Amino acid sequence: MHYNDSDRAREVAERANDLLEEVVLPIERERAGGMAVSSGTITELREAAREYDVYAPQIPEEYGGMGLSFRDSLPAFEEAGRSLLGQVAMRVDAPDEGNMHLLELAGDELQKEAYLEPLVAGEITSGFSMTEPMQGAGSDPKMIQTTAEKREAQGASERSGIAAEKDGDEWVIDGHKWWTTQGVEADILIVLARTDPEAHPYEGCSLFLVPADADGVEVIRDVPHMGGGNRGASHAEIRYETVRVPDEHLLGELNQGFTHAQERLGPARLTHCMRYSGMAQRSLDIAKAYVSERQGFDSTLSDKQSLRHRIADAETKLHMARTGIRDAADRIAAGDDARVPVSMCKVYTANATQDAIDLAVQCCGANGIGKDLPLSDFYESVRQFRIVDGADEVHRRVIARAAFEDVPTEELEPLTRFGDPNRERSTDH
Template sequence: MDVEEIVARTRTLVREVVLPIEDEFDGDVEAAGGAALREQLQQAAREAGVLSPHGPRDLGGLGLGMVDRIPVFEAAGFGLFGPMALNINAPDEGNIHLLDHVASPAQRERWLRPLVAGEIRTAFAMTEPFPGAGSDPSMLTTTATRIDGGWRINGRKRFITGADGAQMYITMARTRGEVGQAGGATMFLVPADRPGVTVDRHLHTTDRSMLGGHCEMTYTDVEVADDEVLGGVDEGFRYAQVRLGPARMTHVMRWSGAARRAHEVAVRYAAEREAFGGRLADLGMAQQLIADNEIDLAATRALLLEACRELDAGGRASESTSITKTFAAEALHRVADRATQLCGGLGVTNEYPIARIAREIRPFRIYDGPSEVHRWSIAKRATRRILNGHGA
């Protein structure tokens, strides 16, 4: 099946199966059925042949590279539950990418195969409460100490997306060095039923479409074996880069689809609404909102394509993914906000999907690195590059 066929099937699935459910429950995944809804939608995607388009082919996925994922993920993102249906929701999507690149053959069979098949969910446990790791991962305070045949993990985690109901947590813990030092972290594959692992509570964020919520967790003397280390000891931060850049870009893909839906709904409304002697869409101020949305969507797609080409070529793409993520998080929020304005009072009701799309997109300026942190990183690279004589 080529990419165009996958996109076409995804669009049909989203419009015929996903959107009616999303609209009925205003994008609230728990109200719509939670885990049971996930199973229902993924079965529909399985029957349509579009489940796990990014998963490795040898484990049942469609094996799409980053550039080819763009139109598929955007088509799925047109519905807030669409990514869940295709098994491309965060954090599972990023974990599939990470495990495919780093996991041992045994780990691939135990965790990656059922993850690609949609049989389990996972989470990525790195972020911690203050004074632990947040935007600055070097502040990692969760520790893993050596024991006979493995490790003992202690620490707390916060904002762990999808934690409630996950079967496994890719857990970052410090195995060397002191808090504030770069390096010295290791990734562990921790089964959710391992003694000492607890999901303490949900943080009730504004977004409501993420199955499993955003949770606080505690690790109390959690024992893991040596074969549950993901990759090499003390190499966790390096492996995190394998995941973070692509995961940021797939966030952009999914939210681009949602923003496009808000835009299309608003343009259709403006084209049909009569005001001041003509169509709303013929008024100059309305046209500016529409045009600016088209510009932001096109610019987002252009930056996304450039970053994904770099990733497909084997580059780290640290700068291009930071630039794309920062621009897109703000541009797509602007798209949803303008769409709200175009629809007037209806734009802030649940009569249209625009208000909930704006609600879901807003946290993207914080998730996967706040815009301010990315700007700090971009500015540091620019200064270093120019001072070293590598400017334009």
């Protein structure tokens, strides 16, 4: 299928495809079976991505990226999604990718120098710390319990961060978070906390840059989770107890944390969609290759009509997903927040990619659940997509709310006429 991608977007995607085929997939195959990938291998992959000129395509050149527009970078994200290692190689892996975007949008120059540039370079890692245990923030982020209170600063030796040596006000953060992706290994945590308890949470929360080694930050555990042993990131439970950060660690505007978080989540949901569509397409490619070779009941499996129709349905849904993602990205590029189109893309793509990968596993039978092929890892990874970055139900709620706005009640006028007892009866039959 061909889409209305720019020439530059197609060129970068082609180079990303070359990187995957010539470097990433051979390394992935060498490590079949869930073998851990060393930091040295990750460095090797990222050096290769730079050589192929596909490293951090979505980040401005001044911070170490390629400077592609958000829309132009999406096809490269899809190519990266064909392997769990491809995303890491090209520095388009979550959650760092979304956090880099947030720092680019909301960070000041000092914050960008201290955290954005090292993140892009792969020198540090990050976590986005919003979700809380019951009864705290989750699918309903308004339930947030974590607080940040502004106080007079104590001695510089008791603080950490980009302004630790300065005198002035600081923020004291208290709260309990979990499911902070990459929180165990993160160097910097972006924490959402209430800063105005009297205001509605949407107007009384702020974001803070919290060094992971700050006093009072306690990583309790990596929450055991599906796919946790398959090169996946940690999902940390973290307690923040009287964590002091200087005022300079406020990210963006005071009390605008939800606004900034939405600026991060909208594009991040689309990049997630593209990565998973690439994963689903590779899964189907593996399945088609397998059933074209596998003999059963006097012919290849690819000759069975029911299987061919299921593959056709999966390809159709992936095409619709890709088309919708590009439409939503075009709207964002035009200045629209595109909240409803993004929600539509998120819920549709999450289910379409899950179905495609599930079908691929089924097509390959025992080899689908084995670890010689990447399908098993993909299967464990894709199930979380219907929960992370907004569960299906949350996005359907957004879509339904918009669908019921300005309902055209005039369409019911014929029914109300028949129910009017004062209406003159017609003698016509």
